Amino acid sequence: xxxxxxxxxxxxxxxxxxxxxxxxxxxxxxxxxxxxxxxxxxxxxxxxxxxxxxxxxxxxxxxxxxxxxxxxxxxxxxxxxxxxxxxxxxxxxxxxxxxxxxxxxxxxx
Amino acid sequence: xxxxxxxxxxxxxxxxxxxxxxxxxxxxxxxxxxxxxxxxxxxxxxxxxxxxxxxxxxxxxxxxxxxxxxxxxxxxxxxxxxxxxxxxxxxxxxxxxxxxxxxxxxxxxx
Numbered sequence: 001x002x003x004x005x006x007x008x009x010x011x012x013x014x015x016x017x018x019x020x021x022x023x024x025x026x027x028x029x030x031x032x033x034x035x036x037x038x039x040x041x042x043x044x045x046x047x048x049x050x051x052x053x054x055x056x057x058x059x060x061x062x063x064x065x066x067x068x069x070x071x072x073x074x075x076x077x078x079x080x081x082x083x084x085x086x087x088x089x090x091x092x093x094x095x096x097x098x099x100x101x102x103x104x105x106x107x108x109x
Numbered sequence: 110x111x112x113x114x115x116x117x118x119x120x121x122x123x124x125x126x127x128x129x130x131x132x133x134x135x136x137x138x139x140x141x142x143x144x145x146x147x148x149x150x151x152x153x154x155x156x157x158x159x160x161x162x163x164x165x166x167x168x169x170x171x172x173x174x175x176x177x178x179x180x181x182x183x184x185x186x187x188x189x190x191x192x193x194x195x196x197x198x199x200x201x202x203x204x205x206x207x208x209x210x211x212x213x214x215x216x217x218x219x
Contacts, residue, residue, distance in 0.1 A: 033207070042213060043210050045209075087151060087152065095157075095165070098168070099153075101150060102151045102152075
């Protein structure tokens, strides 16, 4: 089987930096993805890491350590519009993306 | 603009009814997926398909079936709806990378 663990809630203020961690247990691991979902909206793709290291896309970065079965999403210069749920998801061989339970990020002014 | 369209945004059905949730994608993607989303449980995979007429069970297939007769269309079927199937259902498609999701179908079973 597989499992993913991520915090259920994170709060921060505008302009701050926040890190959302994700640990996973799985077999046949291909990569770790991150998705964002605003209230009432569809999940949208943020990033994908197949190799160890940091991937940067604007204010968002994602990190993966395959040896530690661990990754994180780093959000910088937080804005109110970043308030959303963030899901990590693992890609395994021969199956579909398996998602974590999600982290609700609340950004206040 | 890429699009995954789910036929119904909101449905209310009675226990025991047969329910069809339709999903169509216009990106010529091979892969299509059905997830259900419940508060505190995240997205759970019901079924997926890597090709026409092909289907694979996900983590929670019980009480559901699927149909993929054409590449662009993936249907989720609840043969006999039950109250514990009240949920948000999300369809997604992918080529070789990211998933593209539809807006979801919120099903209430009374």
